Amino acid sequence: MSSLLPVYKKWGITPVKAKGAWLTAADGKEYLDFTSGIGVLNLGHGHEEVMEEVQAQLAKFWHTSNLFQLPIQEEVASQLALLSGLDKVFFCNSGAEANEAALKLARRATGKTNIITCRQSFHGRTFAAMAATGQSSIHTGFGPILEGFSYLPFNDLDAFEKEMDDSTAAVLVEVIQGEGGVIPGTESFLAGLTKLCQKHDALLIIDEVQTGNGRTGYPFAYLKYEHVNPDIVTTAKGLGNGLPIGAVMAREGLDQAFSAGVHGSTFGGNPISLAASKAVVAKMADETFLAEVREKSAWFMEELKKLAERTSVIKEIRGDGFMIGLEMQTDSAPYIMSLQEKNLLTLTAGANVVRLLPPLTVTKEELSIALEKISEVCEIESLTL
Ligand SMILES: Cc1ncc(COP(=O)(O)O)c(C=O)c1O
Incomplete structure (x- = not known):
């Protein structure tokens, strides 16, 4: 047993x-x-470059803490900023943690509490990520569910137009709903959300936990669309090609809300996972590789x-x-x-x-x-x- x-x-x-x-x-x-560890091993099992980076880091040291200068964090963060078009990066250990951090950042940066997500979405299993997940079956038995979340139909811009106002702190959305049934968001919906968020001083958070890191043939799936401009992007899964890591990418200015001591993670940004990420982000910058994927x-x-x-x-x-x-x-x-x-x-x-x-x-x-x-x-x- x-x-x-x-x-x-x-x-x-x-x-x-x-x-x-x-x-x-x-x-x-x-x-x-064709499971790739549930969308994690984007570069496949035992990828040589990932292995070399990880083995080299294992031989140096495994863990210190975020109190130390870790050039590998700076290196991967600046590469992620470059790839995403955003500016600042926070490292954690999973997709749910990345979404938790993004939601905390959104509330603290806007001073507002209302978060809108989509029906059939999936954002993780921790309390805030679960509350953000628009599937009642995932909430069952875990109440009271964190307040301040509402759910609207995916790809229905009119519904968002009606519901959003200046009390909206953020909209959290997947580019393709993964766990919800592999349902692609339309370009007009995602571009429309960008505009609505700008109109109401709300933040657009895109959850690229599953769609990111090359999965759709782009470093992040929203990059396929010219007029989709998130304020915050979360990712995890493929970012470590099998080692646990998550990341939040945020635009300049939002970092004011996350000053020292406001948020953190003991293991987030650990050098072993980051060594794997270093090889992953290098591949994400390789346009020939991505063109082949497409x-x-x-x-x-x-x-x-x-x-x-x-x-x-x-x-x-x-x-x-x-x-x-x-x-x-x-x-x-x-x-x-x-x-x-x-x-x-x-x-x-x-x-x-x-x-x-x-x-x-x-x-x-x-x-x-x-x-x-x-x-x-x-x-x-x-x-x-
Ligand atoms: C879109 C999306 N967000 C968040 C998560 C949660 O990620 P994790 O299981 O790493 O917490 C998942 C996991 O499937 C996901 O697909």
Whole structure:
């Protein structure tokens, strides 16, 4: 019997090693891993440059504290500022922590309390991140939920126009709702939120925990759109390619609200995670690498759409870059299990969605293997319907 609290429904797979897009289990099975540790291993398992940076840092020292001068923090922060177009960076350990910090920063900087987020959003499991999450099932049993949060329909700019006023402190939004079902935000919605926030002196916070770090073929997904200008961006997951790290990027001026002693984290910005991030942000600055990600993922998406036309079991293919959702006509769980039996690892998201998050380094050959397996499973399911 397990001594772990059963908050995760575990698969019967025990990993023993992993490299690139492949994971080997204790029973010798080789899986094509399109979960990437739930959108974390954007550069794949055991990425050489990440490994070299981490090993070099391990050999020097592991932890001091944020009281010391740590040039690696400055280096990664300035690279993140450059990539995001924002100015100041705070490091923490996870996506939920990044959102907690962003929400605290927004309240303190604006002096206002009202935060608007979207229905079906996901922002994390801590109290403020949970309150920001627009899914009642995630709140159940944890009340009282932190006050000051309201939820509006995603992609419905009119609803935001009606609800927002000068008491709005911030809007928190994902560019593509990940856990909610891989639902892309429209450019007009996100650009409209930028304008509404400016009008009401509210802050636009974009949660790039899952969409960031190259996942959509851009360093951050909002960078695809010219008129989407966040005041604060949060990220985590892919930023450490498997080591725990989160970051909040904020525009100049907001740092006044986060002076010494106002917020902090013992482990946030630790040199080991930052060594991994150093390799990740270097890749994010490599336009040739990102162009390849966009090209490979567009091809894969097209192939999936062709497949969807051939089968009756897929309702819709959605997403951008390597953040892809296959909305099935029925519950996605049996498809995920059938794919797993064929050695392809995938995830759920929202209702009826099979989510594919392959590493950005995946090859066309590996994508073709996945297409074949998905096609086989769809054919079997079509026959049994
Ligand atoms: C968009 C988004 N925000 C926040 C989180 C929470 O991140 P973490 O699990 O690192 O706290 C997630 C995790 O799935 C996420 O997808």
